[in-house]
Amino acid sequence: MPELPEVETVRSGLAGVVTGRTVLATRVLHPRPVRRHLPGPDDFEAALVGRTFGEPRRRGKFLWLPLDDGDAVVAHLGMSGQFRSDVPEAPLQPNTRVTWDLDDGRQLRFVDQRMFGGVWLSPGGAALPSELRHIALDPFDPGFDPVAVARRIVRRSAGIKRLILDQTLVSGIGNIYADESLWRARIHYDTPGSCLTVRRTASLLRHGRDVMAASLVHGGTSFDRLYVDVNGSSGYHERSLDVYGREGLPCRRCGRAIVREAFANRSSYRCPFCQPPSR
């Protein structure tokens, strides 16, 4: 579930935990979350000892923790990843996959039930890990240009939802905020990009930025800064979402029942009146 607002909440929480801290020891408890560390789990455990973290950074849904020698630890939360800070003596949370003992006596833990997420070392990745070069700027990036992205989108024939979920066009948007953005912009998810104007598409992207910014405010106030609820559809989302997960409930604009439809092995929610099929 974690999309840009949740990942940014984790990033800012991590900043207070790891910045300036030196690693004393790393433990890999399950090999899968370090699968993208090609030298293997043993190498990952040994590689970080004695190295110091800088301030965590983010692009889209990817995080990276710069190291003082120019390398970086890259992290992705996948569906269910969490970072937790605790004392080493505290019992491990279920599904704890990797731990780092830090030089202030705290222990950083990567917890991930479904293991779609992971962590790995990126040589020379402090400024921007090479593995993230194909990831586009996200709508919070000062360099993000909605019109430029819109121009690329309207040249494509795929459905608009698939396009805004394409992290090489715009990053940070996942299934929930895609539906929320499309609802705000009154666009059907399967409208071909080529059937949209640059103006309308740029507006959609600005809606995406706005809805994620509004969610980020909730994430920063009602949650522990290091805690992201695994049950993404519960908690504050129920109050703040307009369309996602609201099958059968009245559209907040027109009152018609929200419908849920299968889309690329997942669900899409839309208002049948505000977001009719194109053509």
Add this chain to the structure above:
DNA sequence: CTGTGGTCCTGTATGC
């Protein structure tokens, strides 16, 4: 290059 659909994971919910 572009579009499409499959795959990886496990806990929870639902159905027979």
Add this chain to the structure above:
DNA sequence: TGCATACAGGACCACA
């Protein structure tokens, strides 16, 4: 009650 199946979905990859 118990077992099987569906579902959640971000990133990546194979294939046409």
